[in-house]
Amino acid sequence: MLKVAFFDTKPYDQPSFEHYGKLHDIEFKFLETKLNKDTVELARGCDAVCVFVNDDVNAEVIDRLYDYGVKLIALRSAGYNNVDIKHAFGKIHVVHVPAYSPYSVAEHAMALLLTSIRRVHKAYNRTREFNFSLNGLTGFDLHGKTVGVIGTGKIGRIFIDICRGFGMKVLAYDKFPVKDADFEYVSLDELLEQSHIISLHCPLTPDTMHMIDHDAIAKMKKGVVIINTSRGALIDAEALLQGIKERHIGAACLDVYEEEADIFFNDLSGHILNDDLLARLISMPNVIVTSHQAFLTEDALNNIAETTVNNIQTYFKEDGLCDNELCYRCGRIEHCQKNRQERCF
Numbered sequence: 001m002l003k004v005a006f007f008d009t010k011p012y013d014q015p016s017f018e019h020y021g022k023l024h025d026i027e028f029k030f031l032e033t034k035l036n037k038d039t040v041e042l043a044r045g046c047d048a049v050c051v052f053v054n055d056d057v058n059a060e061v062i063d064r065l066y067d068y069g070v071k072l073i074a075l076r077s078a079g080y081n082n083v084d085i086k087h088a089f090g091k092i093h094v095v096h097v098p099a100y101s102p103y104s105v106a107e108h109a110m111a112l113l114l115t116s117i118r119r120v121h122k123a124y125n126r127t128r129e130f131n132f133s134l135n136g137l138t139g140f141d142l143h144g145k146t147v148g149v150i151g152t153g154k155i156g157r158i159f160i161d162i163c164r165g166f167g168m169k170v171l172a173y174d175k176f177p178v179k180d181a182d183f184e185y186v187s188l189d190e191l192l193e194q195s196h197i198i199s200l201h202c203p204l205t206p207d208t209m210h211m212i213d214h215d216a217i218a219k220m221k222k223g224v225v226i227i228n229t230s231r232g233a234l235i236d237a238e239a240l241l242q243g244i245k246e247r248h249i250g251a252a253c254l255d256v257y258e259e260e261a262d263i264f265f266n267d268l269s270g271h272i273l274n275d276d277l278l279a280r281l282i283s284m285p286n287v288i289v290t291s292h293q294a295f296l297t298e299d300a301l302n303n304i305a306e307t308t309v310n311n312i313q314t315y316f317k318e319d320g321l322c323d324n325e326l327c328y329r330c331g332r333i334e335h336c337q338k339n340r341q342e343r344c345f
């Protein structure tokens, strides 16, 4: 039986992983702690580790895992910016779940947008206190507005379809545009200048880190709504706050935040929040924050568990060949051209 150390376990993870694990003779050792240099010891004696977005799989952690004989890092997420893939190359193989329900994230992005611009969160609180006043709840129509979508992969394209259903004009930007696009690509600057709403759907890479900074915000229309369901560090949060305070940004919908690692997924309601920047953002009437919740649907959880277990079982039982391996060798991880009949290393 394969043994897998499962870090950062939440109650909603366990049932689906136990179910699929049993089917494939995989025993999960469920740990509440995140994986980092102080907790890596817990993986001793395991064949693989299963990690999520806020586990810190840096070079030191990878070296220790390698020393303990761990063969596989199985991400149960699509994003992999928290794993030093370059350092893992040649030592430990890394697999991820490329798609589990792109609909869950795209639909959450639209849920945040509608909530924000139609003030649903405000109305909900008011009517619970029998306050039926409409003052301050004026929104705007999405129909006819221009939405700029950055990143036209699986989630970005579903979000585009949803926006078109609302009668919006779509502009898109992607470093690697798709060839058969039935929407209009423009330069990043054109997108920033012309969009009423901007939604981020690209991965976090050295290229995209703080792509929304002071300069980018200065190019945007006054009143722009920014949605981020991808990775927090795509946005320079200080610059975002300044844009909001200057009334340049009309609203921000954030499912991710650069410094979310020790905050999101935890109940801190009885504590004093140490992050002043996040506290200030949350205090703004035109900012909505959800705590990395976009993926959280029953459909997605089921698909995540099924694919992760398949990845582990394929790696160990089929000589290391796994379609969902992240390969550093070719340097363009999203578009790896490696021969799937060969191991990555």
Ligand code: NAI
Binding pocket: 078, 079, 098, 099, 102, 105, 150, 151, 152, 153, 154, 155, 156, 173, 174, 175, 176, 177, 201, 202, 203, 204, 205, 207, 208, 229, 230, 231, 255, 256, 292, 293, 294, 295, 296, 334
């Ligand atoms: P994908 O890999 O299908 O699409 C990403 C797109 O971004 C690709 O078209 C790629 O060419 C493009 N891209 C890469 N570098 C770029 C750059 N420098 N500028 C512009 N575009 C660039 O990924 P998918 O499944 O659509 O996911 C997108 C992101 O959503 C993930 O990277 C992940 O960070 C985030 N995500 C968030 C979740 C949440 O719960 N909030 C859940 C799942 C994913």
